[in-house]
Amino acid sequence: MGTRHVYLARHGAADAFGELTPAGYEQAGLLGRRLAGLRIDAVWHSMLPRAAASARELARHLPDVPVAEAAELVDHVPYVPGPEEMPRAWAGFFDGFDEGEAAAGRRTADALVARFAKAPERTGPDSHEVLITHAYPIAWLVRDALEAPLTRWLGLDSANTGLTVIEYRAGLSPTLVMFNDLGHLTGELRWTGFRAAARP
Numbered sequence: 001m002g003t004r005h006v007y008l009a010r011h012g013a014a015d016a017f018g019e020l021t022p023a024g025y026e027q028a029g030l031l032g033r034r035l036a037g038l039r040i041d042a043v044w045h046s047m048l049p050r051a052a053a054s055a056r057e058l059a060r061h062l063p064d065v066p067v068a069e070a071a072e073l074v075d076h077v078p079y080v081p082g083p084e085e086m087p088r089a090w091a092g093f094f095d096g097f098d099e100g101e102a103a104a105g106r107r108t109a110d111a112l113v114a115r116f117a118k119a120p121e122r123t124g125p126d127s128h129e130v131l132i133t134h135a136y137p138i139a140w141l142v143r144d145a146l147e148a149p150l151t152r153w154l155g156l157d158s159a160n161t162g163l164t165v166i167e168y169r170a171g172l173s174p175t176l177v178m179f180n181d182l183g184h185l186t187g188e189l190r191w192t193g194f195r196a197a198a199r200p
């Protein structure tokens with residue numbers, strides 16, 4: 001049965017202007033080395049500079065693999081919970097979000113799923129794509145794969161270059177193979193840009 005292998009990663013660490021930092025380049029290079037042993041058909045990236053630079057850097061380890069922008073991978077808030085489903089801890093986060101922004105985010109989220117989260121034909125060939133994007137689109141694709149409630153994208157954070165793998169097969173629920181794996185990073189690079197409060 002044809003399997004669509006999707007390797008998702010958040011870009012490397014970025015500065016306050018959204019540009020990749022030296023540590024971010026190192027993280028992206030290490031992710032490239034990790035992926036170098038795999039068959040990869042294409043690298044797609046968000047149009048934002050931190051994602052585009054990460055994709056180019058990791059692709060140095062993937063000779064002859066095409067690298068291209070995909071509009072659906074842009075950073076966006078995929079779903080704004082309604083008042084009755086809003087987790088209390090997140091309520092302040094959505095202050096100032098108007099309906100137009102929420103609708104635009106939802107359209108992008110739908111387009112993201114339509115393009116990258118669909119199973120191939122049952123008899124189709126395997127495919128292997130790397131997507132370099134942002135924390136919220138990754139959270140949305142994981143939520144979609146788990147068929148979890150729409151609000152469940154909240155709290156599914158990714159570290160810089162954290163690797164998430166999802167496999168899609170016709171007629172089956174998607175398989176979440178790994179989430180936010182940092183096995184390619186060592187030492188301080190594991191923690192650069194990491195947002196969890198429990199940093200040692």
Ligand SMILES: O=C(O)[C@@H](CO)OP(=O)(O)O
Nearest residue numbers: 010075133134135136137
């Ligand atoms: O700002 C953030 O927290 C995330 C949201 O997706 O963006 P980025 O992964 O680009 O840092």
